[in-house]
Amino acid sequence: MLIEFFARTGRVVIGILEDIGEVLILFGQTVYHLRHVNSRLLLRQMAHLGADSLPIVLLTMLFTGMVMTVQTAHEFVKYGAQSSVGGLVAVAMGRELSPVLAGVVFAGRVGAAITAEIGSMKVTEQIDALRVMAVNPIAYLVVPRLLACMVMLPILVIFADVIGTIGSYLIATFSASITPFTFFNSIKVFAVPHDILGGLIKAMVFGVIVAIIGCHKGLTTAQGAEGVGQATTGSVVLSIILIFISNYFLSVALYQ
């Protein structure tokens, strides 16, 4: 009984360590093949993974900025701190909300798409077909996706910062009667470029996480449609968990 418990625990731990090892190896191989990047494929992935995610990121962040202000503005006004609302929202958006929420949305949309596409290619032998045709699947499939996610998520976060602030501004001025001058002055006083830059660095890391986990889960998909489904779900869940964990350490490193 006890031995079986330890054996099962050991197998789980070994499985986790194997997965970590495989992801790191894939990351290393992808970095090695960065020099072989095909610019045509990269641009296509940037459009497909990045630009096509813009509407959902904008929508999410508009309402996030609005709800942040709904929750804070009236309380702040009550205590006479209306001059802090704009700055508070801008700093929160720049440092945490935009990169993390855009990262989560990106993991749900892009991470799932990457895993489903590569997983389908795996189960229909298209990955083997690439190898047979002397094309390295990592250089052809993973490198453009990694670079596209690394570049496009920070760009999405810039849009997220702007739209989140607009959402906040709308609620602050129309609902909480804070004047536009007070709102923007507050941003000028509280927010510094490092708040935004730190968020962009985070977004870059989250982009790498989403791309590598998505590609790894796709490349290791088990046979069949069920395998693709499981890999896709696993990819999204793991990416989101890693985004939250790494976000804590990045926040400590960047802002402490």
Add this chain to the structure above:
Amino acid sequence: MIKLVNVNMNFRGKQVLKDINLTIEQGEIMVIIGPSGSGKSTLLRLIIGLLKPTSGEIWVNGREITAMTEDELNKIRLEMGMVFQYSALFDSMSVGQNVAFGLHQHTDMTEEEIARTVRRKLRMVGLRGQETAMPNELSGGMKKRVSLARAIAIDPHIVLYDEPTAGLDPIMSNTIDRLIVSTRRMIDATSVVVTHDMSSVFHIADRIAMIYGGSIIETGTPDKIRQSENPIMIKFIRGGIAFPESKGRSRA
């Protein structure tokens, strides 16, 4: 020429191939037959380096490939083409783009030259004018033919076929058989065909090798195989192993 010397292959402790020794001469069509799960497709994957054997040597055109890195293997693969069991066409690309893929990746040909080559290869497999069709618009037989056109696009010296007629009607199977023979004639390629479709085997084979339980139990010309006295071979040729239930039905 392809040569396998004492090749063994294990998957998770289970021995899939045992002591395989096989030589396939330049320009010949070697058909590997055997029941499902006997290790035929594994053999093909070993020859093209998609799998590495547990032990043994595999020689392709005078070079031993089992210790090669993926980059070194890629140089060897430029001399090879493979037709997959389920075609494995890139479903995000049109037929023309599938056939042109290898040419784009590995040659300096202009777009016009590539388009001309794609047209020629598609004509060879009887799919003239299908360049813009998408794989999901094609029948199983057409997909197989596109897969063949893609495999021979860069004029390989060796073409591997994994169950090329599986799931096709008899007429389409016959068409694919003829294509295998004509492809060998047109590009003088060594061909290795894995199948358990006995109606195809005697049409196309120069030599036949029978795998049973992971071992090659007999090799020879079609005439020699027809006259084989090996009971397993006799049963397989008559359908006794591949379709065990048919025996029962015929008695009923």
